[in-house]
Amino acid sequence: MTRLSDIPRAPLALGLAGLIPFVWGALTVIDPALQAWGVQTLGPRFVGPYVMLFYGAIILSFMSGVLWGFATKAEEQVAATGYALSVIPALWAFFMTGGGPVWAGASLIAGFVGLLGLDWLFWRYGLAPAWWMTLRVLLTAIVVICLAVGVLA
Template structure:
């Protein structure tokens, strides 16, 4: 029981810490000197692509660890975030950010679906909802700045 509680706290802590690059770079896009703003946009975009790919890996690992009837579909769907993230880096920053935002929203939707949440603890789904919400807000803030 102690291990499960500490694992949950660690996962929440790491998940929230993983928001720092999103939050920091989205703030920098607004307030940093011009030269840093450009770097912040690219840092935000690249980090977003990495994290979106990571979300697919979570489902890949889950499918390999626990036998389920829908594992083949889960393995295939686990590849989608990477196939969204990589091309997003090839587009203009605005287009790439919209593509990444769509990927995060779609992945969040899958995570809370009956199939996507199968095998995950309820606290993990709450964590994913919080993280997806903050990541989406950060994307919208950066996109708003690019539109200004």
């Protein structure tokens, strides 16, 4: 596996920046004063589990598009399988994030862990860059930890 230093700067920086809503949401679950400030300043949708759940569903959908792009590099049956697999994260987010914040958070955790498996599959077939799994493991670990804070709070 590659090292963090092998990941191009733009994907690493953008990937880390994409963690901000998850980290912010987890911090506002842990710190009531920060949550109160966030509600007053940003509104209730942008704190606690709510920001993590809404943003998590968006990111799973975005990652479906990333996987679809990887599938375009394949041919015939591998491409068809890649296209079919690539829609799973978006469908998961659509169908599995109802039922309240605990259920939705647990479903998103499962969705991101499942996405990591799809990332590995696309990477294993040479459709993703060599550094892909190093980036995805890091980002997924942080996302899952943050969502777990919301689920377990």
